[in-house]
Every structure is written in C-alpha cells, then in structure tokens.
Amino acid sequence: MNVIYSFWYFVLSFIFLSVIGLFVSWIDRKITARIQWRVGPPWYQSFADIIKLSGKEVLVPEGSNRFTFIFSPILSVIASTICGTMLLLVLRKNFGFGGDLILFIYLLTIPSLSIILGGSSSGNVLASVGISRELKLLLSYELPFICAIIIPAIKANFTTSLIEIFQYQNLNGSNIFSLSGIIGFIIILIASTGKLGVVPFDLAEAETEIAGGALIEYSGILLGFYKLAKSILLFVVPLFIVILYLGGTPIIGFGSLLIFILKYLVVLILITLIRNTNPRLRIDQSLRFFWGWLTLIGILGILISLSGV
Amino acid sequence: MNLKLKALKKSLWVYHVSAGSCNNCDIEILDLLTPRFDVERFGIVLVGSPRHADVLLCTGIVNKKCVERVKEVYEQTPKPCVVVAIGACACSGGIFRDGYQMAGPLNKIIPVDVYIPGCPPKPEAIIAGIVKFLKEIK
Ligand code: SF4
Numbered sequence: 001m002n003v004i005y006s007f008w009y010f011v012l013s014f015i016f017l018s019v020i021g022l023f024v025s026w027i028d029r030k031i032t033a034r035i036q037w038r039v040g041p042p043w044y045q046s047f048a049d050i051i052k053l054s055g056k057e058v059l060v061p062e063g064s065n066r067f068t069f070i071f072s073p074i075l076s077v078i079a080s081t082i083c084g085t086m087l088l089l090v091l092r093k094n095f096g097f098g099g100d101l102i103l104f105i106y107l108l109t110i111p112s113l114s115i116i117l118g119g120s121s122s123g124n125v126l127a128s129v130g131i132s133r134e135l136k137l138l139l140s141y142e143l144p145f146i147c148a149i150i151i152p153a154i155k156a157n158f159t160t161s162l163i164e165i166f167q168y169q170n171l172n173g174s175n176i177f178s179l180s181g182i183i184g185f186i187i188i189l190i191a192s193t194g195k196l197g198v199v200p201f202d203l204a205e206a207e208t209e210i211a212g213g214a215l216i217e218y219s220g221i222l223l224g225f226y227k228l229a230k231s232i233l234l235f236v237v238p239l240f241i242v243i244l245y246l247g248g249t250p251i252i253g254f255g256s257l258l259i260f261i262l263k264y265l266v267v268l269i270l271i272t273l274i275r276n277t278n279p280r281l282r283i284d285q286s287l288r289f290f291w292g293w294l295t296l297i298g299i300l301g302i303l304i305s306l307s308g309v
Numbered sequence: 310m311n312l313k314l315k316a317l318k319k320s321l322w323v324y325h326v327s328a329g330s331c332n333n334c335d336i337e338i339l340d341l342l343t344p345r346f347d348v349e350r351f352g353i354v355l356v357g358s359p360r361h362a363d364v365l366l367c368t369g370i371v372n373k374k375c376v377e378r379v380k381e382v383y384e385q386t387p388k389p390c391v392v393v394a395i396g397a398c399a400c401s402g403g404i405f406r407d408g409y410q411m412a413g414p415l416n417k418i419i420p421v422d423v424y425i426p427g428c429p430p431k432p433e434a435i436i437a438g439i440v441k442f443l444k445e446i447k
Contacts, residue, residue, distance in 0.1 A: 029349070033347070033349060036344045037344055038344045038347040038349065038350075039347055039349075039350050040347075040349060040350070041349050041350065041352055042319075042350075042352075044319070045319070045320065045352055047316075048315075048316040048319040048320040048352060049316075049320045049352070051312060051313060051316035052313065052316040052317045052319070052320045052363070054313070055313030055314075055316065055317065055389075056363075056387045056388075056389070057387035057388045057389075058387070059360060059385070059387055215358075215361075216357070216358045216360065217358075217360055218360060218361075219360040219361065219387040220387055223360075223361060
C-alpha cells in the first residue's frame, strides 16, 4: 500500500465510520428513550447535532493553551478513526499483523487521553475536577479491560493478532461458548461502559455535578469533534467485543453479514441496558469495583483459559 | 433556508439560567425535561455548561446581584443563540415588579427572543412557545 492509497482509505473510512457511528448513537438514544417510556429523537438527530455544532461560534477561553485546546479534539477523532479502520481492515480484507492487538489497546486509550489533554489546557476549575476523574477512571477500567482481552488471546494459542483471534473462532466456534469466554465477555462488557464513558461511569462528564466536566469550555465544532469521536467509539468498541468473543461466522455473502450485524446490535443493546439501569458511581466506588471484583474475576478467567476450558 | 439553521432548529441544547425567580418557574422547567413531556422529540436536551448551549431559558426578575452573572452567561454562550424569558417575572417583572431588588426585566439586560408568560407557565405552554418560535424563524 502506498501513502496516497492509505490516505484515501483513511478518509473514506472516516466518512463511513462517522456516518455509521452517528447512526449507532441514535439507536442508543432511541433505546434509552423507549426504556424511559418516551418517544425519543428522530433518526437524523445525531447528524443535526453535529451539523449544528459546526455552524456555531468557537470560543477559546482566555488563559488557555490555544494550540492544545484546538488540537486535542482533532486528535481524539483521528485516534478513534484509526481504531475503526483497523477493525474494518480485519473484517473486510483479512489484513492484520502480529501485535496489532496491543497497538489497538494503546490507540483506544488516546480518545480518553485527548479529553484529559483538552480539559487541562482549558484552564477551568471544573474541567480539572473532570480530568482528575477521567484519569482515575482510565487507570481503573484499563486493568479488567486488558484481562478480558488476554483471555481470547490465550485461547487462540497465545497470539497478539486480531485476525488470528477472529480466524481461530471461525475454526473452533465462538469464544463465548466456553467458561472463560463467558467470564471475559461479561467483564469486557462492563469495562467498556467505562471506556465509552456512559452512565455508571460517566463521572468525568457528570452534567449535574460538574457541568460537563472536562468538556466544559468547548463549544462549536471542537465540541462536535469530541461528540463525533464518542459516536465512533460507540461503534468501534462493541465491534471489538464482537471480534474478540462472538466471532465464529466468517463474513462471506449477505446472510453472514446480517448475522454479524445482529451480533453487533446485541452487544450494543446490552451496553445500552447497562447504561439505563444503573446510577452513576462515585470515583472511589468505581475504582474499588474495577480493581477489586472485576480484576479478580478477570485473573480467574485467565487462569481458567490457561487450563484450556 | 440553509442547512446549518435547519440543523439548529432540530437540535436545541438548553441551559437553564435562574436569575432570582421564586423557584416555581424552575420547577416547571424541570417538569418540561421529564419523560412525560419528552422534549427530546424535538432534539431538545439539557446541557450543563453555557458553552454547549443554544438556548438560554431564563426565569425570574433579574435581581441586582444577578445582573452581572446573566450578562456573563450570555457572553459565554456561543452565537447564534436564543434567549427565552420564562414566566411573568422574566417577561415584565410580574408580582415582584416593585420589589427593592428588581433590576430587570430580562430584556433590559440581554436581548430576548421569546417571551412565555404565565405564573408559572405550564410545560405545555413552554413547548407551544418554543414550537411557535421555531416555525417563525426562516
Ligand atoms: S413568574 Fe411567577 S412562578 Fe415564575 S418566578 Fe415569577 S413569581 Fe415565580
């Protein structure tokens, strides 16, 4: 692949990912509305939000670091797009390389890091409360998240390549049909709500306490970039879970594509249900939860998967 | 009509400014945002920071302490934005018009786009006012 070709691939997948991510975030909002016995927003709602934000004034607060303030939302969009592109390459072209799982874990932390970067550059007091929470949350959910990623890697004969994990499941059936698979699936489902920053662990943005948290000073298209990155992640993270745990049908032809989309929707709806049935946790509670029970169960899962069940 | 204005009309993010109200209008606004009235149908959501807002829902006579704050919140809101005066107090002073703290009504301090009278206005009245306003702007 030469440079120009990969550039255009990146741009195309950015467009694809943003359209599908915004659509997915509409599904999320609609399900939330139906659970609360409401009608909910129309299908174009997330698109209208982004277009509106692009037409608004961008205010850069006095006393902020101008470059970091403008650069970090763009960084978060780029990072989440690269994550999405990697998964799309795995699914569409069977393209992958040894160690891309590790690269993926690193790239997936960049959107959170860019929120921290942007919030700290804005110089707002409430934003600094928000970033301190985001930082602690990042430290806490990362541990069980990685535990749950190690389990399928062990099951696929100690590989660090996404494509091998996916192909292993095509031969041997989905990872979720084993004891360690179920444990890992539950853990990654809960940890991904922290990764996405949705309700039980949305304390970094807590609108009712710290007024938007790290994003408090953002307006206009810069805020739109963060929203876009979040929508893309809402597409990417469930897709990642599907690849790790619910593989097992190679995508050839229309029927298997439909099954794949169905699996994806199940994971998305599970995450939405978790988000709608739980109150927001305090930071000490979530730290104890992630580093306590969840990590212990995760290590147990790793041990079980080492024994081959 | 251009696309951005259309999108703005479909996605209003509201920020609630309470400038010395008797708290009754604020309760009606909270009612408005509950599932029963479901303003997310129109794309209206409550946001926590004026930087994210498109609509300022202002209640109450603006009392002397609040003047500076209301001005500041208005300046912090990215334009284009809509200011809605909710309740008789914000529109004209209401029962507090002769009060010693009265520095408003709101349109003396910042430009107001929509007036929704009532003491307090019902959530239905607020929705009706906003929807009428959305039909007016071209
Ligand atoms: S309009 Fe009536 S209900 Fe609203 S703040 Fe004024 S006195 Fe209270």
